[in-house]
Amino acid sequence: MLLEVRNLSVEYYVEKKRISALDDVSFSQDNGEILGVIGESGSGKTTLAKAIIRAIRPPGKITKGEILFDGEDILKMNYREFKNQILWREISYVPQASQNSLNGTMKIIDHFYDTAMSHGMEDPTEIIERAKELLKMVNLDSKVLEMYPHELSGGMKQRVLIALSLLLNPQLVIMDEPVSALDVVTQKHILDNVRKLNKELNIAIIFITHDIALAKYLTQKLVIMYGGEVMEVGKTEEIMTNPYHPYTTFLLKSIPSLRGDISQLKPIREGEISLSGCPFSNRCEYATDMCKVWTPESYTYDRRVVRCINYANKNGKN
Template sequence: MTEPLLEVENVDITYRMDSEDVHAVTDASFTIDSNEYFGLVGESGCGKSTLAKSLIRGLDSNGEVTSGTIRYKGEEIQDFSEKEYNEKIRWKEIAVIPQAAMNSLNPLTKLSEQAVEIAGVHTDWSEKKAISRLEELFDIVGLPESRVTDYPHQFSGGMKQRAIIAMSLLLNPTLIIADEPTTALDVIMQDQFLKHIDNLREKRDLALLLITHDIAVVFETCDSLAVMHGGQIAERGTTKEIFSAPRHPYTILLQKSFPDARYPDRELEVIEGSPPALREEVDYCTFASRCPWAEQQCRESMPLADSLNGTDSHAVACFRSDEMESLASDHMNTNETRHANAIESEGYEDDD
């Protein structure tokens, strides 16, 4: 069995504050294999971007990985110094497509000059080699090679997207982390971006960690995923397994809060309440206060991620995961009946 490309094992991340600490991530674990597209999904504030920043030494100065291990190609990297990370990992092994990606290019510097600067910090490449590499990547992402000497403001929005992808691939990384890359884009631009990312699989051996609040984007793009809530990994598994048979209450409700073409008349779920503030060490299920099926045990102890069906491919951190299929079915039937009754009471029933 081949070794995973990236292993995140029992990671805790804490932000040190003057008044009280924030326990942003608790006991998070997942793996990404070579050439795998992996999604990390959850609502704002769930800890997914914090977890991603820990992989690239991008935490704020008051944030730290307080326990757990992060291994890249079998080597622990969570305690690397900035120098070690720059020399071994950054850009050459792991590169990032940041939030608001289209605004992350320096507007005062030509793309070719930005590429030369990146290569100069992390490699011994000549200027000619760096520019030649960028030209090659422009061709891969569908941009004219001659445009490498243009400024970002000379590009359209779609061209900036592709330029960002090209820059992230400059030093031949094995893993790309894309943090909410489609958040500020309209639906057409989102679709174009995801197609560019997906097309790379045909041209390069590349793994992707896609971080987003949109579970539908993950279902469309990724091989596997993990769902986060309140700093915890609620559920992880293959896209097929979680799409067809989610077993954590948060995953079920999150999936049903997005439109589904298969059920155009289905009422969308609303997840009431907000995630907890995480000001104390977390020893409970962080979804318990919002969960329709929570029991006292959920509020008093933290469920571990147990594998379903005797395999590691699908794991759920829920005390009631074995019951969840029937519980969720009853819940949805009740909601549909309530919705139908509400429509009828308003006088909108179909005359036919």
């Protein structure tokens, strides 16, 4: 097992109010596996990614849990040690809206130099060769290295960032909504690149998206999130053909409206997340009075993890 997140909770404190962004989140990922993290806006996806790369900053705080990477709890590591040994080298991150994260005054090659040199790769020829090799993997010509970000399309910039994230040969790359700002054709090209990288290099990928159709296309395992909680975890194929949690069913029903037009997806509105009981109970067509007051735990049923009271008596507790 490559990654194991255990009972992770993150809170933000804003104007004396406590926002629970992640509540008791647990899941695992195997070496070389593509894991999709799916949920509507505000469900905690980016917070989860940031927790794994230890980038939660005040007013946010990890209040509970463990993140085991190759068996070691990275939350317990000294931060400097984590930064030098794990970040970029073992786990890299392609942030949300990352196309804007390239520095407009720097050529693409300088981005590769910067990252390489800050991690002890000093030989310029080696860096250029590695950059060319990585660009080729994402179907970009090496002449891109001499270009500035504004000379590239959104899709090209996204591919540069994916190439950059692979510079130090990480075992795990976390991609936060990597294609959501792109047109459908470019989305497909990039997803095919990601798939190729995963196959050829055996890199594990956490693919964060609100679009279950994209996740269906790319991932092997799914973590479905709502209101900071994990609603369901299982093999993509099994979840797609037979969802257990009512929220997953709800998401799957929304597939046709999502394809190609992300503007149709409505973020979770304030008040929709139930603050007591199951977070989905306000919207769930099967919710009983019990669901509104009693917070379900995670139950393992049929190799699936489901956080729904209906599964409480079906099998043992997780």
